[in-house]
Amino acid sequence: MNPVDKSLWTEKDTGELTRLLSAVVSDCVRKDFPEGLSEAQRQRLHTELFTSLREETVLDARRVVRRFQEEENRQRKQAEKKRRKQSMADETVQRLSLQQRLQHMVLFSCTLILIVTGLPIKFHDAPAAEFIIRFLGGPGVTRWLHRFGAIGLTLVGLYHLWYCMAFEEGRKNFALLIPKLQDAKDAGQQIGYFLGFKKERPLFGRFSYIEKFDYWAVYWGMVVMITSGYLLWFMERAINQFGKVAYDIAREAHSDEGLLATLAIIIWHFYNVHFNPKKFPGSLTWWHGRIPVEEFREDHPLEYEEWLSAQKLEEGLELPSETASEPAEAVSLESPGGKTA
Amino acid sequence: MKSSPLPFFTYLLLLGGLASFLPGGLQAQEDIRCLTCHGKPGFKKTLPSGKVLELFVDPMQLRLSVHKERKCVDCHADVTEVPHPTIPQKVNCARCHFLGNDVGAPQLKRYQEYGESVHGKALAEGNTKAPVCQDCHGDHFIFAGQDVRSLVNHKNIPQTCGACHLEIYAEFQESVHGQALLKGIKDAPVCTDCHGEHNIRKPQDSASMVNAGTIVNTCSRCHAKVVIMEKYGVKTEQVATYKESFHGIANEFGMLKAANCASCHTAHQIYPENDPRSTVNANNIPKTCGHCHPGANANFAKGRIHLNPKDKSAGIVYWIALGFKILTISTLVALFIHISLDLYHRSKNRRKVLQDSEEVTKKVS
Structure with a gap:
């Protein structure tokens, strides 16, 4: 008997169990108390035993079935999560490190606090300004909220300077962020492309x-x-x-x-x-730092190429020349499935 | 005009004239009976305590006042026989002056305001020095406020209030407002213009016109009006610039410890900026600012306090404001154009894709 197969405990199951119990009880009564009992007494003993056992047996059976079902659901969910995670790892690229995401999170939280508590001061005549200040607890509270945000912003600013100097990753990214002549050309080409003068979109790198x-x-x-x-x-x-x-x-x-x-x-x-x-x-990129491969290829083609060749080197696989222009296939090569193939 | 130079003459004049312009001879007769004693110049009585009561009444004063149609016993209602055996009570003006009276006294809400005012409350608490109606409006010689003879006429108010508030009267007389009043400038504010009339309250009372939460509005009633201020070469933008300052914004949002007009300019000792006595004179600025900003030095006076960044006179601040204005507008225009082009391109692309797919489906079918 495999209770997991049963999705629900039904009336039919209860009937089945009751019939089984009745058979077991009458069997016991017949075998274990053979002497000195009249048929009526035997009958009464059977009824008493059966009624006292039935309730608990059915309850227990139901409980067991439910526990099996819960366990099954949990396993199914875990498998689903694992599968989704796996598929996300296959279809997305880690583009932002934890460092960068944390800096961004502190930055935007502080900036939001500063904007919410700061703008009502600039636009103090607006009815909304009065509402926001009152809602947050009056000017005595908002001025300290603003200063709290300011401290956070200062700290993340100073940390960012340190990050740009002390970390390999920071130095590399900062160097890539320095504006170059190419950026002006890119902007011109992008606008030309928007207007239909240029056939090709500019090819962007990491930034x-x-x-x-x-x-x-x-x-x-x-x-x-x-x-x-x-x-x-x-x-x-x-x-x-x-x-x-x-x-x-x-x-x-x-x-x-x-x-x-x-x-x-x-x-x-x-x-x-x-x-x-x-x-x-x-998207949730700010949280997990991943972007879909498709988007990566489209928005940062140069960085994508670099990432692709780095992946190839890592996995020691030759990249067939024709797949370079076929991202779907290229990605499938990247997947663990491709690795085993 | 406490006593007439010709009391006897006026008495005769009154005798002749009363019958013609007063209704009823009895009324006139009653007044005449009172004046038998009170019409004698120098009529006085010495109390057992030694206090001398001046009891002469110039009948002409009452006949010229707003109460010309009233007779003595209308107000001195406790006098029922002549001569009266006891000293009559102080006159209670509220006998007629209440909202809803039917004897012709003006119907004004102010009567009730007095009871809630600092003076009315003091009276209710039993302070015998608290002023009642007569102390400000006079007794027999009462005129409407617009009348220059009235004790509560605009130009007489400082003396009237000053009768009790001596020190503040002296301060006010010296101040820019007091001096303007002496020059006969009718726009100059007197006590009641800032403190109210019957509704005078303690500055700590939030309903007071000179409370930290209301003083800005009180001063603005004149100082924000170009019509008044341009006559005397005073800038009205001081109000607007204050309201834009952190002091003004904090005050607006109810943080009343922030500086208001009176915190820097004082309440009564207001002088022009170039007057060495002024709290906002460059030499006194460190001390004035130092009340709230401990350790303020002479640098607090370097630069304008009421600064208007939109005006060229603000110097570098004007140029910074202008620079930011240009930077903001040009940045946003550029970003907006970029976004619009992006959206334009996307919509065009989408249409093209749709058209292509339609053609494909046509061909297939």
Whole structure:
């Protein structure tokens, strides 16, 4: 008997069990109490034994079936998860390291806090400003939330500088982020391609001019916002040292750059990673750092080629020349299935 | 105008004239009976305590006042026989002056406001020095506020309040507002313009016009109005720039420890910026700012306090603001164009793909 096969405990099963139990009980009564019992007594003994055993037996049987079912479901889910993970590993590429993702997470959490607590000050006349400040607990709370965000932003900024100098990965990525003449050419070709003047899209490496713009906008924003922000935070010392004009400049720059950064993030970055029809409503790349191979090949063809040849070297496999232009096949070669073949 | 130079003459004039312009001879007769004693100049009574009561009443004063149609006993209602054996009570104006009265007194909400004011509360607590109606409006010689003879006329208010608030009166007289009033400038604010009239409350009371939460509005009533300020060469943008400052924004959101107008300019000792006595004079700025920003030095005075970044006079701040404006607009325009082109290309591509697939299906079928 294999209870796992039964998906549900039914009335029919209960009937079956009851019949079996009845047979066993009458068997026992007949065999174990043969002497001195009248038929009526025998009958009564049978009934008593049967009723006291039936309830528990059925319950126990049900419990066992349920436990088997649960175990089965759990195993099925695990297998499914494993399969999905495996297929994701096959179809996606690890493009962002844990270091980079953590920096990005701290950066965007702090930036969100700063925007939410900062913009209501710039647009204090708006009814929404009043609402947000009240909702968060009044100006006494939001000013400290803003400073908390500021500390986080400063720390991640300083860590990023350290990362760009001290880590091989950081140095390599930073070098790739430096704007070059090629980026201007790429931008021109991209626009020409959008308008239909150019047949071919520009071939991007690890960072396209779009991503470089994003990075350096944040870089510039961090320098302006952090400098002016600390001048405002420690305004007594700032004014005593540099005069009130320094405070005024910091105030103006902080206010204006805050708006510029917010708009750039909402319009540019959000379009490129969220509202773009191809990406909507966004991916989990920021969390697991992986992007689909298809997207990788399309958006970063040069980096893709590099990655492909590196994979080949690692696995000691020759890349057939015709598969270079056939990504689907190339990927299938990458999969463990291809390896065993 | 406490006593008339010709009391006897006015008395005769009154006798002749009363019958013609007052209704009812009895009324006039009652007043005449009162004036038998109170109409004598120098009529006074010395109390057992030694206090001398000046009891002469110039009947002309009442006849010229807003109460010209009232007779003595209308207000001194506890006098029922002449001569009265006891000292009459202080007159209670609320006999007529209440909302809903039917004797012709103005129907004003202010009567109730007094009870909630700092003066009314002090009175209710039993403070005998607390001012009642007569202390500000006068007793027999009461005029409407617009009348220059009124004790509560705009130009007389400082003296009236100053009768009790001596030190503040002296401070106010010296201040830019007090000096303007002395020059006869009608726009100059007096006590009641900032503190209210019947609704005067303690500055700590959030309903007070001079509370930290309301003072900005109170000052703005004049200082934000170009019509008033341009006459005296005072900038109205001071209000707007304050509201844009961190002080103003904190105040707006209810953080009342932030500086308001009076925190820097003081309440009564307001002087022009170039006056060495002014708290906002460059020499005094470190001390003034130092109240809240400990350790403020002379650098606090380097640069304008009420700075308008949209104005060229703001110097480098103006150029920075302009630079950011240009940078923001040009960046966003560029990004917007890029996004639009991207979307245009995508939609065109999609249409092409759809067309191609339609052709393919046609061919197949």
